[in-house]
Amino acid sequence: MKALLTKLYGLLELTKQIDFLAPIALRIYLVPVFWMAGTKKWSSFDSTVEWFGNPDWGLGLPFPLVLAFLATWTEILGAISLLFGIALRWFALPLMFTMVVAAFSVHWEFGWQAIADPGAPMANERVMESAEKLQRAKSILRENGNYEWLTSSGNYVVLNNGIEFAVTYFIMLLTLFFIGAGKYLSFDYWVKKRLIKD
Numbered sequence: 001m002k003a004l005l006t007k008l009y010g011l012l013e014l015t016k017q018i019d020f021l022a023p024i025a026l027r028i029y030l031v032p033v034f035w036m037a038g039t040k041k042w043s044s045f046d047s048t049v050e051w052f053g054n055p056d057w058g059l060g061l062p063f064p065l066v067l068a069f070l071a072t073w074t075e076i077l078g079a080i081s082l083l084f085g086i087a088l089r090w091f092a093l094p095l096m097f098t099m100v101v102a103a104f105s106v107h108w109e110f111g112w113q114a115i116a117d118p119g120a121p122m123a124n125e126r127v128m129e130s131a132e133k134l135q136r137a138k139s140i141l142r143e144n145g146n147y148e149w150l151t152s153s154g155n156y157v158v159l160n161n162g163i164e165f166a167v168t169y170f171i172m173l174l175t176l177f178f179i180g181a182g183k184y185l186s187f188d189y190w191v192k193k194r195l196i197k198d
Helices: 002-018 021-043 045-055 066-085 089-109 125-144 164-179 187-195
Strands: none
Touching: 021 045, 021 066, 021 164, 045 066, 066 089, 089 164
């Protein structure tokens, strides 16, 4: 039994030769998330500042100009860091912070789910009510529109806007913070290899 376990462990150890694939996959996945979020904020920066500061229909945060600027450029520069794997562990920290702020200031009141699914284990009352509303909307579309054409690009869903995505991105960034940008396909790897001798 010990010999079998040793052999199996040895086979798993062989995968370390390609362990750079995991961090690059996380990085590539996260690049468009943060690039789109940051550039969208920047393209309508005045509206972003208003949304950050307005207590009635926005986030009601103090110093909205400063915080909007910091959030916007954290996401834009963070996306560049993710793409090239440069100073990634340092950029992961403020990106994680933006995800914590987003989870608590934007998404918390809606519960866990990003997309409403009444069959999911963490479905709250809002999600449960969404099923009836979605069925009614589909019924209206079937009666009054070309339903086949309207759904040809995908199914209709109800956006719940819960913390699910913010938490998922936080966990991915936390992983990158600890494991780094990965070997071979990152500036961080080559900088460390050339400048910092172990």
